[in-house]
Amino acid sequence: MSKQLGALALATCSVLLLLFWVTGPAQADNEPTESPSTARTVHMAARDAFACPGMHAEWLDEHTVQCLKVTQ
Numbered sequence: 001m002s003k004q005l006g007a008l009a010l011a012t013c014s015v016l017l018l019l020f021w022v023t024g025p026a027q028a029d030n031e032p033t034e035s036p037s038t039a040r041t042v043h044m045a046a047r048d049a050f051a052c053p054g055m056h057a058e059w060l061d062e063h064t065v066q067c068l069k070v071t072q
Contacts (some may be wrong), residue, residue: 048057052067059065 048065051057052072053064055067056070057065058068
């Protein structure tokens with residue numbers, strides 16, 4: 001009985017993961033055309049701080065960053 005429940009739970013999780021995987025990329029392709037939201041701004045700031053700690057991150061394209069020293 002417990003083997004059957006385990007197999008059923010595994011099958012259910014597999015189907016759910018497959019559905020999430022199939023629907024995920026279609027939603028990721030749509031870029032918002034309006035101003036960035038607060039959550040997006042926080043995400044970008046965290047990304048910049050990780051890419052260039054202690055410096056200003058200037059993104060040249062989606063995958064290329066140029067780290068610039070901040071002059072005072």
